[in-house]
Amino acid sequence: MKIAIVGAAGRMGQMLIRQIARTEGCSLAGASEAPGSRAIGRDAGEIAGMEANGVKISADSTAAIVAANVVIDFTMPAATAAHARIAADKGVSMVIGTTGLDPGQTAAVHECARRIPILWAANMSLGINVLMALVEKTASLLDPGYDIEVLEMHHRHKIDAPSGTALALGRSAAAGREVKLEDVWRKSREGHTGARPPGEIGFATLRGGEEVGVHTVMFAAAGERLELSHRAFSRETYASGALRGALWLKDRKPGLYGMKDVLGL
Template identity: 45%
Template sequence: MGQGLLKSTLEAGCVVVGGTCRDPEAAALSLADLTREGSITLCTDMTQLAEISDVVIDFTHVSSVADHARALKGAGVAWILGTTGLSESEQRAVDDAAQTIAVVQAANFSAGVTLMLRLAREMGMALSAERFDAEIVEMHHRQKVDAPSGTALAIGEAVAQGRDVKLSDVRAPVREGQCGARKTGEIGFAALRGGQIVGEHELLFTSATEQITLGHRAFDRRVFADGAVQAAEWVRGKIAGLYSMEDVLGLS
């Protein structure tokens, strides 16, 4: 993702002033090959990067979110956040930062997934939990460490929002062994891993008489990077607030 973001940013005509990394010396060698530029500052923390940036695109680890929120809020720098798996306290840190700076937060920055989330919400509203069981199936490359994916959880959140419930109240536990019959109103998840699949998500609404399927497949990780750069270009000059890709695409 880091390499994809760098390429997408440069191709969009934006100026890459810096980035964070654990090993600046090793990263410098890679950057030289990717950018053929010598003006990129490699930082070991977000505070340093924020001082030289107008907008920061953040696809790092969830453990860094709270620190990044404080650093970017303090510097008054807009934040594009693609990190997923946030706890309630980490999300509160993001919400707090959005009181001071413009934040675009998304589990997935592709236009297709953004539309899928919108449709998932509308379908959840139209298809009652009493008649239609909602299940989400996702598949990713074998190296992915979290499950379900952040995008799958976002789809579940959209369905739950459409049904005016909290996902935490209706999310089905992992099914294995003698787990009992499916409960009415549950939203279930299945996570598959294998090969080098970029990302596949499928939402199924199934009743006793019919099934409706909504799906998305990503063929290249650049789709996420391109969307994040689009969000970065859009967010400049925006007032403080928490925005989504629906805002970026003019759908909200």
């Protein structure tokens, strides 16, 4: 499987390059960065803290993508939408780990998935995706007297809040209750908010330090509280999941897939 990494010099890009090097059946075919990056022209392996691998980081994302069977994108919303269009035009499969896309960017990804197979997940961790399945099942079993709160913490550099994973967990809870998340969510609280409305799904966001990712879904009722939690200690878990997804995409028909499909959940 020939893989291209866009955003190759970023934290996830470097981790993906290292993961490709130790994953049987995968090879790095192309790597790109945004124009103006200091990484352009440098060897991708050296940027990732390994020996040189002969793949130079380019400012030309199209050239990187066409060299591969699949492109992996953990970049920025606007860049992800643009890369999806390139991949669709060139017939290259795509794995997307970017979150925070706006409605227009989301629609662009959906449109591209009509032409190529795209795996898009808010979180590539296998554990998180099992957690999502557990949250949905738990929400379906507990009555509305259990208030649902989603707590998440990430490093100080994260730009979107609540995290894409937190929202995905909220959607899992809403699916278990057979409601639409947008009809019941409360993304933040401040001031005199009044009593908590029945059926609300709340979110709490923490940012600080170098925390990779902590997510907890609470089901709180009179007399007890059930918590389902996941903590990531390394971005390696995301890279490993992304590569598993990339290999899974081989020979898939065009469409939009998620980690539930990969794991058979």
